[in-house]
Amino acid sequence: MAKLKNGKLRRKDGVWDPLKSNVADKKGAAVVPKTPQSESPSYRLAYVDDDFMSREELRPIRLQLELLKPEMILTERGVKSTVVMFGGARIPEPGKDAWAAKNDVQRANLTRASVYYDEAREFARLCSTRAATFGYQEYLIVTGGGPGVMEAGNRGAADVGAPSIGLNIVLPHEQAPNAYVTPEFSFNFHYFAIRKMHFMMRAKAVTVFPGGFGTMDELFETLTLIQTGRMARIPLILFGERFWREIIDFDSLADFGTISPDDLALISFVDTAAEAWKIIADFYEID
Numbered sequence: 202m203a204k205l206k207n208g209k210l211r212r213k214d215g216v217w218d219p220l221k222s223n224v225a226d227k228k229g230a231a232v233v234p235k236t237p238q239s240e241s242p243s244y245r246l247a248y249v250d251d252d253f254m255s256r257e258e259l260r261p262i263r264l265q266l267e268l269l270k271p272e273m274i275l276t277e278r279g280v281k282s283t284v285v286m287f288g289g290a291r292i293p294e295p296g297k298d299a300w301a302a303k304n305d306v307q308r309a310n311l312t313r314a315s316v317y318y319d320e321a322r323e324f325a326r327l328c329s330t331r332a333a334t335f336g337y338q339e340y341l342i343v344t345g346g347g348p349g350v351m352e353a354g355n356r357g358a359a360d361v362g363a364p365s366i367g368l369n370i371v372l373p374h375e376q377a378p379n380a381y382v383t384p385e386f387s388f389n390f391h392y393f394a395i396r397k398m399h400f401m402m403r404a405k406a407v408t409v410f411p412g413g414f415g416t417m418d419e420l421f422e423t424l425t426l427i428q429t430g431r432m433a434r435i436p437l438i439l440f441g442e443r444f445w446r447e448i449i450d451f452d453s454l455a456d457f458g459t460i461s462p463d464d465l466a467l468i469s470f471v472d473t474a475a476e477a478w479k480i481i482a483d484f485y486e487i488d
Contacts, residue, residue, distance in 0.1 A: 223248065226246065227246060227248075227249055230245075230246050230249075263391065263392075264392060264394075264395060267390055267391065267392055267395040267396075268395050268398065268399075270388070271368070271388045271399050272399070272402070274385070274386075274388075275366075275386070275403070278385070278386075279336075279338045280337075280338060280341055280366075280386075280403065281335075281338045281339050281403065282338075282339045282340060282341070282403050282404070282405045283340070283341045283342070283343040283366065283403040283404055283405065284328045284340050284341070284342055284343070284404070284405060284406045284407075284408065284481070285343050285344075285400050285401075285404045285406065285407040285408065286321060286324070286325065286342060286343070286344045286350065286351070286354035286408050286410070287344075287345070287350075287400075287407065287408065287409045287410065287412065287416050287419040287420065288317065288321060288349060288350025288351065288353075288354075288408075288409065288410030288411065288412045288416055288440075289314075289349050289350055289410065289411055289412030289413055289416055290345075290347045290348050290349040290350070290351065290374075290412070290413075290415075291311060291348075291349055291412075291413070292311060292314045292315060292317055292318055292349040292350050292410070292411065292412075293311060293312070293315050293318065293349070294315060294318050294352075294353070295315040295316070295318060295319060296315075297315070299311035299312050299315075314411055314441075314444075317350060317353075317410045317411055317440055317441060318349070318350065318352075318353045319353070320410075320440060320472075320473060320474050321350045321353035321354050321357065321410055321440070321474075322353040322354070322356055322357035322360070323357060323473075323474035323475075324354075324357065324408065324440075324474035324477055324478065325342045325353070325354045325355070325356070325357025325358045325360075325365070326357040326358070326360050326361050326474075327474055327475070327478040328340050328342055328358075328478065328481075329341075329342055329357065329358040329360075329361050329363030329365070330361055330363075331478075331482075331487065332363055333361070333362075333363060337363060337364055339405070340405060341358075341363070341364060341365060341366060342354050342355065342357070342358045342363070342365040342366065343365065343366035343367075343368060343400065343403075343404075344365070344366070344367055344368070344382075345367070345368055345369065345370070345415075346366075346367025346368055346369035346378040346379060346382050346387065346388070347367075347369060347378070347379060348379055349412075350410040350411075350412065351367070351379060352379040352380075352381060355367060355379055355381035355382045355383075356379075356381040358381070358383075359381045364383040364385075364386055365381070365382060365383055365386065366382070366383070366386040366387075366388070367379065367382030367383075367386065367387045367388065368388050368390065368396050368399055368400060369382075369387065369388065369389045369390065370389070370390045370391070370393065370396055371389065371390070371391055393418075397419065397422055400419070401423070401426065401432060404435060405435055405436075405481070405485065406435055406436040406437075406438065406480075406481045406484075407423050407435065407436070407437050407438070408438045408439075408440060408477055409423075409437070409438070409439050409440065410440045410441065411440070411441050411444045411445075420439075423437055424437065424464075424467060424468075427467055428460075428464055428467060434467070435484075436469060436480050436481050436484050437467055437468055437469065438468075438469045438470075438471055438477045438480055438481075439468055439469070439470050439471070440471055440472065440477065441470075441472065442470035442471070442472060445470065446470075451465055451468065452465070
């Protein structure tokens with residue numbers, strides 16, 4: 202808030218607001234004399250009372266806040282569209298140890314899968330190079346903000362000096378965002394549902410690399426939204442055709458009748474970053 206000469210207040214954006222700022226009251230409440238009354242939990246301002254905000258009854262408010270905070274920040278920064286990168290946290294960078302492997306078979310599989318780290322990094326470079334021509338308002342890379350494929354995506358953007366977004370979530374083994382997420386675009390979530398909404402809200406394309414339960418959840422959420430018309434059809438690109446066809450028999454779903462044969466056209470399979478970018482460029486007629 203900014204003070205006028207007459208002592209009244211207006212917002213910094215120039216909009217008149219005669220009411221006292223909540224920020225000013227927050228500061229004032231922090232320096233009141235310490236008495237049994239002022240130190241009682243009931244006396245805390247509601248919006249700065251962590252115990253109150255964490256009550257079960259306030260879940261609807263917390264859901265709203267998790268939706269609003271990233272949305273407001275991205276809007277203020279002028280971000281109009283994104284390219285989503287989903288993929289496994291356990292896929293290592295080539296030459297690095299497959300830290301998640303529990304046995305030799307898993308270690309061999311994950312080590313071979315490190316090729317997807319490189320492809321994810323290269324794909325993010327390609328997208329971010331194009332994003333630069335739009336002033337980094339379009340085609341920004343967004344990942345889950347964690348390790349593995351997510352790290353590769355944010356790292357690829359950083360390779361070409363581009364910002365990228367990380368939508369992290371509080372989990373036992375993936376709490377810290379990777380070092381390549383742009384700090385002002387590094388977000389943290391409690392609710393999976395709100396996090397997934399943010400992935401979709403600006404998505405111009407969704408790419409999915411090999412991964413586990415979380416990646417499958419994100420893939421099928423996206424497929425369901427597109428199939429049911431809850432979101433516009435956009436490129437949905439799966440990296441690693443052999444992996445996906447071994448893990449999920451999409452054709453059998455169509456043969457059985459639980460999905461339409463036409464639904465198979467919602468998915469594109471690629472093996473390289475160049476193939477994936479061409480699908481996106483052709484879809485949006487980008488030169």
